[in-house]
Every structure is written in C-alpha cells, then in structure tokens.
Amino acid sequence: MAAIAFSGITKRFPGALALSNVSFDIRSGTCHAVCGENGAGKSTLGKILSGLQKPDAGEIRLDGEVVSFEDPRDALASGVAMVHQELAFCENLTVGENLCLGQLPRRFGFVQRDVVNARARELLSAIGASIDPARPMDTLTVAEQQLVQIACAVRAAAKVLVFDEPTSSLGADDAERLFALIDELKSRGVTIIYVSHRMKEIHRLCDDITVLRDGRHVATRAASELDEPALIQLMIGRKLEQYLPASMAEECGEERLRVEHLSRDGAFEDVSFTLHAGEVLGLAGLIGAGRSEIAQSIFGLERAGRGTVWVRGERAEIRSARDAVQLRIGYVPEDRKKQGLVLSMRTDENSTLPTLQQFARLGWIDKRREGAVVRRLFERLRVRARPDAVTAELSGGNQQKIVMAKWLAAECDILILDEPTRGVDVGAKAELHAWIDELAIHGCAVLLISSELPELINLSTRILVLRNGRVVGEVARAAATQEGLLRMMTGTDETLPAA
Template sequence: MTETPPITATGLSIRNITKSFGPVRVLEGIDLDIRPGECVAVLGENGAGKSTLSAIIAGVIPPSSGEMTWNGAPYAPRSPAEALSHGIGLIHQEMRLLPELSIAENVFVGRLLMKNGRIDRREMNRRAEVQLRRLGLDIPATTKVKALRVAAQQQVEIAKALTLEASLLIFDEPTAALGGEETDRLFEQIDRLKAEGVSSVYISHRLEEIARVADRIAVLRDGALVAVHDTADVPVRQLVEEMVGRSVERLFPDIPAPTGPEVLAVDGLTGAQNDFRDISFSVRAGEIFGIAGIVGAGRTELVRAIAGIDPLAAGTVRLAGEAVTLTSPRDALDAGIVMVPEDRKGQGLLLGMPIADNVAVGNFDLVGNAGWVRPSQTRAFGAQAIDSMGVKGTPEQLVGRLSGGNQQKVIIAKWLARSPRLVIMDEPTRGVDVGARAQIYEAIAELAQAGMAVIVVSSDLDEVIGLSHRVMVLSRGESRGILERGEATHVAIMERATT
C-alpha cells in the first residue's frame, strides 16, 4: 500500500480526494501537491478526471471526500468566488465570454472597476489592453467579443484570468485555439508568473507543449493518479501509454499515395475581406492536403470560402474540372463539399439536441421520404452514423453530454452520410484527447482510402505533417509554397509561416 505523502506547508496540497456523481466514481483517492512558483501538467484522456479535479480546486464543485490545504491552512471552497478570494482562479476550456460586451467588460465582469461611484471604463480598458498586448493581441479593449475569431476569444479568456493577480491559476486547454506564436507568448507569460511565485496547473492534450511549460507531470487514468513525474522531460510515447493504459505503436496511420483524378482545383482565390489573396492549389481523390500557418494567416477564411460560407472577391473553383459558383453552404453541399468547422460547439452542433437529430439536420433529404421525416427514421439514421464512426453514445443521448472526441465524430458522421467528394476539416482534433485523436486520424485516412479528397487545416504541426501528402503554408494571407510529404518538416513549415 502506497503511503500518503505528508501535507506541505506552502502551496496547494490535495489528499485522498474522491468524487462521485451518483453511482459513478470519477476521481479515486487523488494525492497531489502544487508548490509555489511551479507548473504541474495534468494529463489524461477525456473522462480521466482532469476537469473534475480542476473544478474541485476552483470551488466549482465539492469533493465527495478528502481534504485540501492552501499554504498550510484548510481549504474547502464552496464557490469559484471563494476560491478567487484565496487567490485561486480557473481558465475554462470552453470560453465563457459575453459576446455583446466589450473585451474589457468581459475581462472585468463581476468585478467592475469603480471611481467616484461610476464604472471606471478608462482604467478597465487600459488594464485589459496591457494583458492583451502581453499575449500578442493588439486590438482595442472596446471591441465587442462577438467580432473576434476563436483564437482571439481564447486570448481574452486568458487575459481575464491574468488580471486576477492570483497565486494559483488552472489552465484547462488554454492553447486549443492558439497557433504557435500565440502559444509562445502565453508560455512567456506563465514563465513570468512562475518567477513571481505564482503556481499553475496546466491541462493540455498537446503533449509536445508539456516539456516547454511544465516542471512536473501528473497522469490521470479512469479517475486515478497513475504516475507523477518530477520532471517534464518524459518521452511522449511513455506519457501516451500511461494515459491510455496500453502500448501505442503509432499515432498516425499509414496513408498510401493518392492515385485518383483531380477533385478540386482553385485558382487565384482572393477573399472578399482580403484575408487571403491569390491562392492556387489542387487536391486529388485519395489525397490529404494539409494547410498550415500561424493563427491569422487566413487558413480558416480560405476553407470557409471554398465551403461557400464566406464570399470571394476573385478566383475560380473547379470540381472534377468543371467551374462551380459556391455562394452558400447549400451550394457546396449540393456540389459534394462538406466542412467540419473549428468551433464544433458554436458552429457544428446543437448541444441541447440528441445525437440522432444532430446527424439528421442538414440531411433531411436523405432521412425522410417525400418531404416527411418520422422519428423512427431519424433514430435509425442516427444509429447508422453512430456505428459508422464508433461514437460512444445512443441516438437519444444529448450531444452536449458527449466528450469532445465523440462530438467531433458526430459531425464527421453527419457529413459522411452524404458521400461527399471533398471533406474539409478545420482543426479536427482541437480539445480532443490522444486516444480519440488516433481514432479520428484513422477516420481521416479511411476517407482518403475511400477515394475522397480531404483538406486538413491544423495549428498542430505534428498533425498536419503526420497526416498530409502535401502541405501548403500560408502567411499573412498568402501562400508561401506547397511542400511534398518528405519536405514538410517543422523547420520548413515555420520558416515559411513566419515570413
């Protein structure tokens, strides 16, 4: 029997913490210390208990049993506000911003700065902009959040936490929507906080980040703490095997070279907002074409235009050699183009509806007969989609209660039901654990093997390199070249992405 370590006098000590929701136990006897000025990475698959542990520390939910101390004194927060009063704050994985309010108002919501009985908007704007600039976001704090892209919204969420002047910050997937440059700025900020004695708990599915930001690593599996490493210099393969409880031979599947005809050809594409300019490339049947570049390079804007979501100012799109005009997503669907968006919760799913209904929406022409759709048909259609992608759920289950990986599988299954010619995936594994990520990679490879053309946009260089036959690199809205599989290295991509 492992002896429980003594409670530390400073920092956060967690002892024998358990948590059950009804008959389901999601945390089992967790012992962990977070010392002043250190960053502890907490790793694990979706459902391993990472977010539950974070929620307990941050006062969102109470533990079922166990105890915590903070700087030697008993610590049992009954609310996030009480945790904040102790100097402990949580940066949520899912952004909780108010779109109609400004950046500054979101940063200081619930704790507005006052002067002479009035809200001091000038000081709020000033303080918010200081934190935004530290994170590399140089925009006015008066800008409404709804006008920001996903990456910029994530930076606002981080800036919000940094203004708390907390002693311990919990980062839950903070870089899920960020590119390399934004991630580096966040790490620099975490380094500054560590030098000031601020502790942090860092949760991420991007294992390559861990050695850069963490001092120690804790690994959870099925609610139990299975490993604690006193260094972050741990091989990724070892961490993966600890997380999933089995040997992982390969994360990326073998992908044969494409032999099919050209499916998509774009020439001189320029966006109506000038987000991208004079872009030309082609994709063959059976090919996975990667698009890389830092956030703001125009990657998402480009594929949204190809999918008929955003307008074009110039250029032509050809499918199987024939020019097409795509002025709406419906046009793209009818032409055989489908897109899995980067923001699956905001743009890809109806979280309050069952899996079957989510799969049916947009596919009613396939589900019903003569314009009529019966519930039994929807359930059967959903069941078939669930089976095709290995979704862990039932047709009646609310999609909002699925893990991130299973939600992503639902979107993919929804569009594959249309047997498309071109599948566009924007950040296909954002916020997805390593086990589900490998399954999604297998699914992408199977699409190519079935003769579909696939475009993958990703901020994860390992992902875009491991999956793609060719990689186009964008920088500041322009193409910096297309690299063949053997040429697409981290160095070659970043050299082009940063020019």
C-alpha cells in the first residue's frame, strides 16, 4: 500500500514551471529518493508535501486519503514533516524552547522551564541525540541543529519525513551518523523521502528512486535496478540545447587572471587556474563546492588565507571590491537582489553605481553623460525598462541585465559571472548567453559559475570541476559531457585524473 501517492502535481512560479503533472507512489516504510539536477523541482515537491507551498493542480493521497495542507502545521497534524536544507530556528532561544515552540508548557502565563527541558530531552533521546536542552540554539554545530530539527519533526509523531539535501553542510562523520538515524527511523516504520543528487547517499539509503527532470517525472524504479550511470543518464536525459557557435574557435589571448594555490579555511583549498582574454572558463561543482567562495575571494570580498592572484601578469593584492573594480574586474554575484542591486534605487542609478566617479567632476554628477552611457548600455543589453524605473519593479531577466550593465559601464575585461541566468525566463536567458559569448569574442576574460551543466558546457572554453573546495579536474569543452561532469562533481568516478 502506498504511503504517499502524488497525482498530477503541478506548480507554477511566475516565469517558470517548477513541477508539471508529476505522479508517482511512495511505498510505506521505505526510504524513497527524489533526485534530479539543480532546478529539477525536487525541493519544490518536498515543500508541497510538507505544506510550505500549495500545488496549482493535482492531489496528494496519504494512506489512501486525499489531503490538502494549508501550511506546515496542517502537514504536521497529518504526520508529515520536513527537515530543511537551510535550518530555520529562533537562534536566540534554547534548544528546549525551540523544540517546544508553539506549545510551550506554561503555568499562570509563565513558561515552565523544567518541563520544557524534560520534554525536549525526551524528544532528543527518541532519536538517540544527547544535546543539553538548555543550550542556546546558536551555540550548536550545524549537525546538532539538524538533529534538533529531526527531533522536532519526529515529535509530531511523523509518519512521513522529508529530508532536503540533509548532508549538504555536514562532514563525513556527521553524515554517517545521520544515515544510521535514518535507517533507525525507517525500521520504526517511518516513510522517508530523501531529496538529493548525491549518488552514493542515495544508494546507501534508499529503496526506491524517483527521478525528476525539468519539473517532470521521468522514472520511479527500485534502487537496485538503477546503477549510477543509468541514474545519471535519467537525470540528464535531454540532448544538449544548441546555442550559437561560441567564441571557442578564437585563439585565446594573453593571460588576464592567474590564481595560484588560493586557499580559504573552510571554503576551498589550493585552487589554481589561469584565465585568458577571450576565454570563458567554467566552474562546475555542487552547491557547497566552493565556487562562489573562490569568486568572492578573487573579488576582494572575503580574504583568502593563502595563495596569490595575478592580474594581467602582475601580482595583485585585492583587499576590497574597490581594489578589484579598479583592476577592471567585475563580479555579477549569485544573489542579484541581495548582492547585485539596490532595489530601492532607479535602474540608471544601479547601472552606474560602481563607476559614478567617471561621470563626475569634483563629486558633481554630470547627469547628461551618465544618461547617455546608461541609454547606450540599455540598448546594447536590450534592457526593457526605463532608466528612471525603480529597480525592484523589474523582471528577473532585466534586473540581471542591470547587474551586467554595471560592469560593462566599468569597461571590465575580467568578468566573474556567478549563476548569471538563475531565475531568469527563457528569452532573457538566451540573450544573456549570447552576451557572454559576445563578451568573450571581444576579448573579455570570463569566469563562469553555473549549476546548469548545459549552460556551462555550451558557453565555456574549458571547465574546471570543484568538489568539496578542491579542484578535481579540468575538462576541455570538446570533451565535456554532462555525465562526465556530474560524476566528477559528485565524486562517483575517482579514476579521472586530477588537474
């Protein structure tokens, strides 16, 4: 009997179809993997099951009965709980208070601290964890916080537990302990849904595997039927989308950026590479592999502990983003709303933010020159917004173009692009791709970070693969396949030579 049956689940976000008519069953008391590439819709499915998001169409049956969750409390009441990728707690409260939040035992309005702690200790010991309930949440390690969250989920007498990439921030030992706990929960009859794209974990834990791709259900098979190559094949499935023939035909120019033995504790180790004019160097890796961290260190936002950076053949000490800008390095950050744009400002003001000094004399802005440059950039990038529009009102694609415009205005010839097409609709994406190509053709050196493998393979001259903060290989574009890259990223194929 199926513990959970999804039928026809569809979820639409503005500009993107996250899930499209997904139907499959999960057997009671099993550990069921839901896997797929970044953006395949696996997290969204977990969120729908646990009541965080509502599907636009389709229904979920729990033990044969149709359920519809308004919010996570509803889901908890039905015994469905989720352990999130990003852990959310009231960090200022204690472990016990967090565990009992929402139903704090009180007498005459006062919280009964001893009862809170006793109840919390009980909950924690139920999953074999020994954490002092009186400790403040923010003193816990990530692994401990995760245990608290699991305890929280189990408290609701969970029948179904959803784990969303639970090992993404855990070390090997902690991960192994987590696996043991999952086995234990399974043996108690809890149905586990394990959202991940890590091959080894999936085969270690799961009985069945469901593969999603671009929001569609691809297959549900017994884990024993799918070996790793077959699974990767299912995850990727599609043919590479064809883009314009890119800059790869061009000979690479002179060296623009060289990184030697760059290391930052806890982020990346001994990273070296060279970036030439007219070249797009791709950085591949899973979330947490250290790609953005490397970019931030090169750009002077976070100091690297060791290693050197050479810009146009000269040793560079980049201590701040300002230093980087002066060396004509541009950085299009991963999170454009938080890091890329001042949303309350106008689009023209955002475009000229790093370069305002250029349009000024004695600190006085020459608005005509500024306006002329902005108009030219908007035309070149085909920004569909007026220069005086408030940036917050723009679509994702246009916002991303504004972030690009900032660095084009600065005439940067070294550009670091971190997930440049994330959350951007298809049309704008194609435009951005064409732009990256064109930049390279005009001699710009581009460091491209992307979680979308087709994008990476099509745009990059070479691809550097990172895993757990280390470079594990370099692949020329001609030799790059999604299967090969994914193997290197996940570490399922150790036979590839390290670069």
